[in-house]
Every structure is written in C-alpha cells, then in structure tokens.
Amino acid sequence: MARQPQYALIYESVKQQIQNGLFPKGSLLPSENELSAQFATTRMTVRQALTELVREGYIERRHGKGSIVTSERQSLGLLSFHGFSEVVGQANHTVQTNLLEPPTQTNWPTDFFYALTDAERSARCLTLNRLRYADELPVMLEHTFLPALGIETLFEQELLDGSLFKTLRTRYGIDIRNLEQTVRAVGADAKQADTFDCATGTPLLAIERRYVTNRPDFYIYSKLYCYTEQFAISNIF
Amino acid sequence: MARQPQYALIYESVKQQIQNGLFPKGSLLPSENELSAQFATTRMTVRQALTELVREGYIERRHGKGSIVTSERQSLGLLSFHGFSEVVGQANHTVQTNLLEPPTQTNWPTDFFYALTDAERSARCLTLNRLRYADELPVMLEHTFLPALGIETLFEQELLDGSLFKTLRTRYGIDIRNLEQTVRAVGADAKQADTFDCATGTPLLAIERRYVTNRPDFYIYSKLYCYTEQFAISNIF
DNA sequence: GAGTGGTCTAGACCACCTG
DNA sequence: AGGTGGTCTAGACCACTCG
Numbered sequence: 001m002a003r004q005p006q007y008a009l010i011y012e013s014v015k016q017q018i019q020n021g022l023f024p025k026g027s028l029l030p031s032e033n034e035l036s037a038q039f040a041t042t043r044m045t046v047r048q049a050l051t052e053l054v055r056e057g058y059i060e061r062r063h064g065k066g067s068i069v070t071s072e073r074q075s076l077g078l079l080s081f082h083g084f085s086e087v088v089g090q091a092n093h094t095v096q097t098n099l100l101e102p103p104t105q106t107n108w109p110t111d112f113f114y115a116l117t118d119a120e121r122s123a124r125c126l127t128l129n130r131l132r133y134a135d136e137l138p139v140m141l142e143h144t145f146l147p148a149l150g151i152e153t154l155f156e157q158e159l160l161d162g163s164l165f166k167t168l169r170t171r172y173g174i175d176i177r178n179l180e181q182t183v184r185a186v187g188a189d190a191k192q193a194d195t196f197d198c199a200t201g202t203p204l205l206a207i208e209r210r211y212v213t214n215r216p217d218f219y220i221y222s223k224l225y226c227y228t229e230q231f232a233i234s235n236i237f
Numbered sequence: 238m239a240r241q242p243q244y245a246l247i248y249e250s251v252k253q254q255i256q257n258g259l260f261p262k263g264s265l266l267p268s269e270n271e272l273s274a275q276f277a278t279t280r281m282t283v284r285q286a287l288t289e290l291v292r293e294g295y296i297e298r299r300h301g302k303g304s305i306v307t308s309e310r311q312s313l314g315l316l317s318f319h320g321f322s323e324v325v326g327q328a329n330h331t332v333q334t335n336l337l338e339p340p341t342q343t344n345w346p347t348d349f350f351y352a353l354t355d356a357e358r359s360a361r362c363l364t365l366n367r368l369r370y371a372d373e374l375p376v377m378l379e380h381t382f383l384p385a386l387g388i389e390t391l392f393e394q395e396l397l398d399g400s401l402f403k404t405l406r407t408r409y410g411i412d413i414r415n416l417e418q419t420v421r422a423v424g425a426d427a428k429q430a431d432t433f434d435c436a437t438g439t440p441l442l443a444i445e446r447r448y449v450t451n452r453p454d455f456y457i458y459s460k461l462y463c464y465t466e467q468f469a470i471s472n473i474f
Numbered sequence: 475g476a477g478t479g480g481t482c483t484a485g486a487c488c489a490c491c492t493g
Numbered sequence: 494a495g496g497t498g499g500t501c502t503a504g505a506c507c508a509c510t511c512g
Binding site for chain 2: 055178187206214
C-alpha cells in the first residue's frame with residue numbers, strides 16, 4: 001500500500017548515506033546530474049528530493065559549487081536535537097523511546113487544544129503517551145491523539161519499529177504531508193517535574209501540533225513537552 | 238539589484254491576496270492551471286510558489302479538489318504568531334517593532350552562540366536590538382548580529398520600511414535562503430522580566446538562529462526571546 | 475571553459491474528487 | 494467526464510565557481 005514516489009526514495013537514500021557517514025559533514029554530494037543518472041531520472045525529480053534535505057537542514061546548496069553536507073542530525077520523533085557541547089562537533093547520541101502506558105482508546109479531552117470537526121469529535125480517540133530519551137536522559141514527553149476513523153485496529157498489533165508514522169504508512173497508507181504547530185514556554189507541573197527530574201516551574205518547551213496527512217480530514221494531534229536544559233531542539237519540523 | 242525570480246513574485250502576490258482577504262480562510266485558490274495562465278508561466282513555476290505557501294502554513298492542497306486557504310497568518314519578524322483566544326477565529330492583531338537603541342558596530346560577544354569563521358571573527362559586528370509588540374504588548378526581544386563584510390554602510394541610512402531583510406535585499410542583493418535554529422525554554426532574567434513586565438524566572442522561548450543567504454559564507458545571526466503567555470508562536474520558520 | 479546549481483518551459487500520465 | 498493536484502520527462506538558458 002502507498003507506493004512511494006521516486007523523489008521520496010531518493011530523499012531517503014541520500015539521507016541514509018549522510019547519516020551513515022558516507023557523505024560526511026562538509027563533503028559535497030554527487031551533482032544533480034550525477035544523481036539523475038544514478039537514479040535514472042531527471043534533474044527536477046532529484047531537486048525535489050534535495051530541496052527536502054535542505055529544508056530539514058542536512059545540506060546547503062552553493063550555486064556553481066554543489067550541495068554541501070552541513071549536518072548529520074539525529075531525530076527525536078519528528079524533531080531533531082543536539083546537545084550544547086557540540087555546537088561544532090557532531091557527537092552521536094543514543095535515542096530511545098518508551099511507552100509510558102499501553103496505548104488506549106478513550107474519549108477526547110474536554111479542553112482539547114485544537115478545534116475538532118464533528119466527525120472527529122464523534123469518533124473515539126486513540127492515545128499514545130511516550131517518553132523519549134537522549135543519552136539515557138528523559139528529554140521529551142509526547143502525547144499523541146488520533147481519531148479512530150478507519151484505523152480502529154491500529155493498536156491491535158505492535159507498532160512497526162516502534163514508529164507510529166511508519167505503521168500508519170505501511171498498514172493504512174497514511175502519509176504525513178505537513179504540520180502546523182504552536183510553540184510556547186511553560187513551567188513544569190509536578191508530574192512533569194517528576195518525569196524530567198527537575199524542579200517544579202522549570203521552563204519547558206510546549207509544542208502543540210496538528211499533522212496534515214494525505215487522507216482528507218484526517219489529522220493527527222500531538223502535544224510535546226521538551227526539557228531543554230541539556231539538549232536543545234533544532235530546526236523544528 | 239537582485240531581480241526576483243518569477244515564483245517569488247507569484248508567491249508574494251498570492252500571499253498578499255490572502256492577507257488582504259481576497260481569498261478568505263476556507264476558500265479555494267485559483268487552480269494551478271488558472272494561475273499559470275494568469276502569470277503567463279507553467280504549472281511547475283506556479284507549484285514552486287504554492288509549495289512555499291504550504292510550507293508557511295497559508296494553504297493546504299487537496300488532490301482532486303484544489304488549494305484551500307487555511308490561515309491568514311500575521312508575521313512577527315520571520316515568525317508568525319497568534320493569540321490563544323483565536324484557536325478558531327482569526328482576530329487581527331496590531332504588530333509593531335521598536336529599536337531599543339541605535340544600531341551599533343561592536344565586537345563580537347566573547348561567548349557567541351554560534352561558532353564563527355575566521356573571516357567573520359575578524360570583522361566588526363553590526364548589532365540591532367529590537368522589541369516587537371503584538372496588540373501593544375511586548376512579546377519578542379530580538380538581538381541580531383551581522384558581520385560587517387560588504388555591508389559596512391548598512392546603518393548609515395534608515396532601514397527600508399523598518400525591515401532589515403528588505404534593506405539587505407534591495408541595497409545589497411542579499412536574500413535569505415534558509416535558516417537553522419535551536420529552540421529552548423529558559424527563565425527570564427531580571428532585564429527580560431522588566432522588558433516583558435513579568436516575574437523573574439517566567440518561562441521564555443529562546444531561539445538562536447543562523448540565516449543562510451545567497452551570498453556564500455555570509456550568515457546573519459539572531460537571538461530571540463519570546464514571551465508566550467498571551468501570544469504563542471506558530472510554524473517556526 | 476567546464477561543471478554546478480537556479481530557473482523555467484511545454485508537455486505527459488496518473489489518482490483523486492465532484493457533478 | 495472533466496477538472497484538480499501529484500508526479501515526472503527532456504530538454505533549455507542563465508549565473509556562479511573553480512581551475
């Protein structure tokens with residue numbers, strides 16, 4: 001289900017090669033013409049993939065020169081992050097995600113952060129509460145909400161590779177197309193302070209997201225709290 | 238200087254029409270074929286402009302249907318924002334920017350947040366300290382740093398429309414291509430608390446940015462502090 | 475001068491949505 | 494069935510960089 005377009009394959013392929021160190025930071029990618037030949041396609045298609053890599057901060061393009069690898073960022077969910085120690089260097093961090101509780105089907109919170117459509121409101125709400133770690137330190141609390149519309153069986157099997165988005169794409173053909181988000185700074189409440197092992201009132205990054213998918217009127221909602229004392233969030237996407 | 242490519246003109250034109258209410262929220266944009274005809278160009282060029290509008294959160298595209306206007310966002314520098322009251326509605330806010338002090342030429346701060354190249358470090362540093370208001374409330378403190386490389390006369394005249402980026406484009410042909418940023422939550426220090434009229438330690442959004450320009454090795458740096466009690470930041474770009 | 479990315483053209487076929 | 498956006502082709506000319 002959900003055949004991937006060619007530019008997405010090129011994007012994934014080049015991204016992998018960057019992350020695996022085949023194209024280290026500072027090096028040049030093959031030229032657009034070379035990539036077109038390699039993937040047996042045209043420059044426009046290759047450019048679609050490269051444009052996405054620029055947007056995500058992996059490469060920088062130089063007119064007349066080439067595409068320069070600028071970072072081998074790591075991803076934390078759909079966020080990338082880095083430690084403060086490595087403003088220059090590129091340490092490798094371990095990333096881990098734990099489920100705080102089994103995924104459940106509940107009703108929508110009454111004071112939900114986004115205005116829902118009637119269809120969404122009348123459906124049940126699948127929720128996923130996860131805690132993400134960087135270098136064994138808890139850094140991100142993620143509450144995800146999905147309307148139980150056409151994905152009722154989502155939690156009957158394990159998530160593929162622990163990834164919600166990969167599961168949605170593979171099993172239901174749902175692709176993430178875009179996201180809208182709102183960002184604020186808030187003080188940690190007692191429970192969050194306990195989770196991150198910090199004082200109550202410690203500043204946290206609070207992000208509310210709505211993911212737009214290829215399925216009309218099907219959105220995914222997420223509320224994130226990030227503890228940014230040790231790790232900052234990069235290029236929010 | 239710095240002729241604008243056609244897709245940028247289309248982007249600006251459509252954006253203006255959205256912001257002026259010609260295409261209200263929820264309405265459909267003219268189809269890609271119509272826009273191609275209007276601007277006497279091809280669909281690919283129109284799509285380049287529309288893709289940017291999607292990325293900035295103005296429109297959403299629906300396969301087989303059209304491009305739907307999703308918001309008429311307002312901009313706060315290069316950020317957009319909205320108040321909490323209007324999760325649904327689209328109030329219009331007044332936006333204003335004040336210079337905190339005359340622009341100056343100084344040395345780079347010793348503990349600068351980004352690793353500078355030798356060329357940058359050896360140049361003087363142009364700084365701009367601004368405070369932005371939404372509905373008369375101070376919401377964003379912005380410290381901008383530019384290497385005095387080829388733009389030594391930048392501050393000898395007033396900024397065009399008070400906009401740094403517009404001035405750079407018009408007078409020096411410098412265009413912003415991309416940006417890298419790091420986001421954290423911090424507690425307000427005494428001076429910031431005074432600026433925003435809040436308690437010391439109030440959570441603030443702290444953003445460090447590096448703008449990539451069309452001029453090789455010429456970057457612009459910015460450090461932002463956002464008071465998000467009343468206004469949140471949307472779709473950070 | 476050769477190669478690169480930036481922009482643009484004029485088509486094509488497809489999947490999707492609506493009447 | 495006709496229109497829409499999604500993807501892709503096979504070129505083109507330009508401005509830029511580098512040797």
